[in-house]
Amino acid sequence: MQRYILRRLLQGALLLFIVALVVFTLARVSGNPIDLLVREDATAEDRAHLQKALGLDRPMHEQLYIFLTGAVRGDLGQSIRYRRSAAEVFFERLPNTLKLLPLAMAGALAIAIPLGVLAAVYRGTLVDRLAGGLAVLGIATPQFWLGIVLIYVFSIQLGVLPSARMGGPSHYVLPAVTLGVFLLAGMMRLVRSSLLEVMGSEFVKLARLKGLSQTIVIWKHCLRNALIPVVTLFGVYFALLVTGAIVTETVFAWPGVGRLTYEAVIFRDYPLLQAVILLKAVIVLSVNLVVDILYAYLDPRVRYA
Amino acid sequence: MNIRIFLNLMLGGFLAVGGAPAAHAADKDTLVIALDTLGAQVMDPIMDTRAPHAHYHAPVWDSLVGFDLEKGGIGPGVAERWEVAADGKSWTFYLRKGLRFHNGDPVTARDVKFSLERKMSPESIASGAAALRRAVDRIEVVDDLTVRVHTKGVIPYFAASLSRAVFMEGSVMPKKYIETVGAKGFREKPIGSGPWKFVRSVPGDRIEYEAVDYPHWRGTPQFKRLTLLLVPEQSTRLAMVRTGEATIGSIGPEAIKEARVGGMKIVSVPGTMQAVYQFWGLYRPEAKGSPLADVRVREALSLAIDRQQIVDHVMGKQAQWPMPFATFRYSSDMSIPRWDDWARTALRYDPARARQLLAEAGHGGGFKLTFWNTALPGTPFMVQIGEAVAGFWEKIGVKVEVKTTEWGAFDPMTRGEQKALVGTASMYRTAGRPEPAPRYIGSFNSKGVQHLLGDPQNCPAICQDADRAYEAVVSERDDAKRAAAANRMIELVAKSWIAVPIIEGMGYWAVNPKGVGFFKPIPGRHEFGDVTERMPRPEQRPWP
Numbered sequence: 001m002q003r004y005i006l007r008r009l010l011q012g013a014l015l016l017f018i019v020a021l022v023v024f025t026l027a028r029v030s031g032n033p034i035d036l037l038v039r040e041d042a043t044a045e046d047r048a049h050l051q052k053a054l055g056l057d058r059p060m061h062e063q064l065y066i067f068l069t070g071a072v073r074g075d076l077g078q079s080i081r082y083r084r085s086a087a088e089v090f091f092e093r094l095p096n097t098l099k100l101l102p103l104a105m106a107g108a109l110a111i112a113i114p115l116g117v118l119a120a121v122y123r124g125t126l127v128d129r130l131a132g133g134l135a136v137l138g139i140a141t142p143q144f145w146l147g148i149v150l151i152y153v154f155s156i157q158l159g160v161l162p163s164a165r166m167g168g169p170s171h172y173v174l175p176a177v178t179l180g181v182f183l184l185a186g187m188m189r190l191v192r193s194s195l196l197e198v199m200g201s202e203f204v205k206l207a208r209l210k211g212l213s214q215t216i217v218i219w220k221h222c223l224r225n226a227l228i229p230v231v232t233l234f235g236v237y238f239a240l241l242v243t244g245a246i247v248t249e250t251v252f253a254w255p256g257v258g259r260l261t262y263e264a265v266i267f268r269d270y271p272l273l274q275a276v277i278l279l280k281a282v283i284v285l286s287v288n289l290v291v292d293i294l295y296a297y298l299d300p301r302v303r304y305a
Numbered sequence: 306m307n308i309r310i311f312l313n314l315m316l317g318g319f320l321a322v323g324g325a326p327a328a329h330a331a332d333k334d335t336l337v338i339a340l341d342t343l344g345a346q347v348m349d350p351i352m353d354t355r356a357p358h359a360h361y362h363a364p365v366w367d368s369l370v371g372f373d374l375e376k377g378g379i380g381p382g383v384a385e386r387w388e389v390a391a392d393g394k395s396w397t398f399y400l401r402k403g404l405r406f407h408n409g410d411p412v413t414a415r416d417v418k419f420s421l422e423r424k425m426s427p428e429s430i431a432s433g434a435a436a437l438r439r440a441v442d443r444i445e446v447v448d449d450l451t452v453r454v455h456t457k458g459v460i461p462y463f464a465a466s467l468s469r470a471v472f473m474e475g476s477v478m479p480k481k482y483i484e485t486v487g488a489k490g491f492r493e494k495p496i497g498s499g500p501w502k503f504v505r506s507v508p509g510d511r512i513e514y515e516a517v518d519y520p521h522w523r524g525t526p527q528f529k530r531l532t533l534l535l536v537p538e539q540s541t542r543l544a545m546v547r548t549g550e551a552t553i554g555s556i557g558p559e560a561i562k563e564a565r566v567g568g569m570k571i572v573s574v575p576g577t578m579q580a581v582y583q584f585w586g587l588y589r590p591e592a593k594g595s596p597l598a599d600v601r602v603r604e605a606l607s608l609a610i611d612r613q614q615i616v617d618h619v620m621g622k623q624a625q626w627p628m629p630f631a632t633f634r635y636s637s638d639m640s641i642p643r644w645d646d647w648a649r650t651a652l653r654y655d656p657a658r659a660r661q662l663l664a665e666a667g668h669g670g671g672f673k674l675t676f677w678n679t680a681l682p683g684t685p686f687m688v689q690i691g692e693a694v695a696g697f698w699e700k701i702g703v704k705v706e707v708k709t710t711e712w713g714a715f716d717p718m719t720r721g722e723q724k725a726l727v728g729t730a731s732m733y734r735t736a737g738r739p740e741p742a743p744r745y746i747g748s749f750n751s752k753g754v755q756h757l758l759g760d761p762q763n764c765p766a767i768c769q770d771a772d773r774a775y776e777a778v779v780s781e782r783d784d785a786k787r788a789a790a791a792n793r794m795i796e797l798v799a800k801s802w803i804a805v806p807i808i809e810g811m812g813y814w815a816v817n818p819k820g821v822g823f824f825k826p827i828p829g830r831h832e833f834g835d836v837t838e839r840m841p842r843p844e845q846r847p848w849p
Contacts, residue, residue, distance in 0.1 A: 049435050083345060089508065092508055151541065163548055164538075165550075251538050255508065255509035260509065
């Protein structure tokens, strides 16, 4: 077991190294941040001074060495835009995203499970088709557009919810719904297909032969088994949304890490972009590692595979 | 039960977050401005490089040289007046009496000296720091309220460079306080002498201020608090202004109609920028055969453009007829009526004359033209203007190859030898600033960044004339003679048709008239950092 954990840790470290190299290279392909920092009539001298002040005058290999050795020590450099530690800026914004996600995910789950069950139980009926249509709509609706429509209806027309920004509980509704609709669609489809698979199992037939009611069979026996892949997907979505709630956070002026990523790209803030992507990779890898270790603990076959 | 209370109660159970139930509309004592950017959001005048600092630094820090609030351009600031020495190499600034920082310390000449030196220090990345380093020889404290800056040569526009009408180089910072708390302490708890005191900055979200509790020379705020919100999405900003969550929101010209329909008022700030197109590298040997090398062709391309159509339809009637390149109706050192008249005639729409000029130049059948359509940061509507310009050129037979390019990809091509741009046209912009000369050196001087008329290796007659014209302007100490020299410089460029104004753009704001009374912006200064203190409450001055 210890050898397995050690091997997974080493694999994780290697992956982080590769991520660091890729993000370092790709960030620099997008252009020079100096272009966005100086005024349009800046002289070569103005540019050179700023380049030196920001440490961008050093050769590329030297910048990479500084970045990698710094990362090992936990120093991910200074944000060009904010002139502060890039990691500090990331961790300042992370709680804002983490506050939004549970609500979006809980809401999505609360609707996706019953809807998925109904679609599976009434397979081929109008209910199934309606649920399927809803899923397609949820996946196909651009979050950006949905967010603006929700603002228009609930903030401008009805005046019952605030348009944007973090604040009291009501500020969470529209961004959580916008994020949740996207999650709901995928989860509902998965619950339905997973449940259909389980409903055809031998143990379900046995339960029915024993004379158990439909409600008990579906909700107690089938759903428990059908939810295993949903829980896995839930974990994947969580990691995805920590890193990918960019559109929702931009529309609703939510100061989370999704918007921070967008800002880092737009302002070509190399150190911040590097830090954000690397730290997100650490989060995703850590979650995966914990899951893998748990699997290995629960199922010895994984350890020896 | 009220639906709002119900929602709050219901959600309150789910969320492990603090905060009172949302009061959606801002309270009446708080002026809330929703902005598309808060720049670096660093509360230190030496640590931000671009215009957004005029939003969020200006409330806290006064500038040594201020604004002419009515006309635009420069006016009194912390310095009530200033004078230049007979030899033109030193500037004496006389400070206002009785100014104080937010901690009660008086504002003195020592603070001004300290501030300018801090702006020029190696750790400063302020936009004009390099220019200040090039200009300033030494700074002398004459007495408590008099400071003298010795420059490295004759720099007629030195005072303007210390005004927020141009950039932020003149911000006056508290010497004693910064020396006591250090730079880090200053950034965390900044103080200045402006009409608003810093309260807190929440990164990526907002900056809060509160009004000083004494009369302020810039104007005593009518609101108790000021909050600047970062709301990147324009539709969201509009919604917030409409619902009263924000009092004022920055918008682009494309949102003006929607804002009006929603009952909002529009405040347009005149003369914040000029959209231009310009031709690159026509002096170079490889551009010799280009139709663009003929001045008649270049004039024809200007006559082909219906600027009024662009003002009316692209800019939603919220733009003005332009003056010559990089000049505005508030510019100093030039004859405004003369150039206003010139612009209305020379920049007219006359497609028949345009075709005639093309035919005279031997290009009656048209020619191919590569046109880089790009938008500088903060003015995305330039791309729509560029599309309209290309359309007008097509109408007189020019086959325009439009290359729409992101600014980050275009800007590097404008430096050095500009090989990719030789013989092509592009969109460009000039920012609103009081004097044209500093912009002319960047664009037309042979040693300038853009050197549109020639470089030191290839400097034809017009390039040499431009170099001489610029020198004549900046070396002249007599105001009248300098204005005459500036007129010659402007004329030279105007008649070259190499950099041609399209429209004079404005800064646009949507305002909720229930949240703030009628106010006037400062011409040429898009940002409201120097306006908030004079904004009345709605009942004090209702909107017409």
